[in-house]
Amino acid sequence: xxxxxxxxxxxxxxxxxxxxxxxxxxxxxxxxxxxxxxxxxxxxxxxxxxxxxxxxxxxxxxxxxxxxxxxxxxxxxxxxxxxxxxxxxxxxxxxxxxxxxxxxxxxxxxxxxxxxxxxxxxxxxxxxxxxxxxxxxxxxxxxxxx
Numbered sequence: 001x002x003x004x005x006x007x008x009x010x011x012x013x014x015x016x017x018x019x020x021x022x023x024x025x026x027x028x029x030x031x032x033x034x035x036x037x038x039x040x041x042x043x044x045x046x047x048x049x050x051x052x053x054x055x056x057x058x059x060x061x062x063x064x065x066x067x068x069x070x071x072x073x074x075x076x077x078x079x080x081x082x083x084x085x086x087x088x089x090x091x092x093x094x095x096x097x098x099x100x101x102x103x104x105x106x107x108x109x110x111x112x113x114x115x116x117x118x119x120x121x122x123x124x125x126x127x128x129x130x131x132x133x134x135x136x137x138x139x140x141x142x143x144x145x146x
């Protein structure tokens with residue numbers, strides 16, 4: 001019997017120095033849930049050469065998506081919309097409930113506080129594991145966690 005392909009989690013967030021700490025926490029949560037975290041800078045160059053298409057392919061092939069909607073970055077919002085249209089399990093993260101755009105208020109959100117990183121990693125890891133186990137619960141979930 002062939003070995004099962006390891007599941008992947010695609011992280012949707014602005015790429016830059018300010019988001020690196022959050023990415024590391026999401027990666028730690030993914031590792032605890034036994035899933036590999038990837039983001040745009042780790043898949044660009046692996047696909048067709050078109051950055052948008054490569055990211056879309058990564059979203060389509062991911063088992064679970066985590067999106068940081070803290071600043072409602074237009075690129076993040078575009079990818080969240082694309083993920084939603086693909087009917088992919090999606091977990092939103094944000095630095096506060098006030099950061100969540102109105103149209104996303106009914107989607108599952110995990111609030112983070114960088115002063116308590118371990119607690120965030122634990123909560124997010126549980127959400128990721130649940131999304132892998134029961135992805136249907138994360139397609140249009142109306143659960144806020146934070």
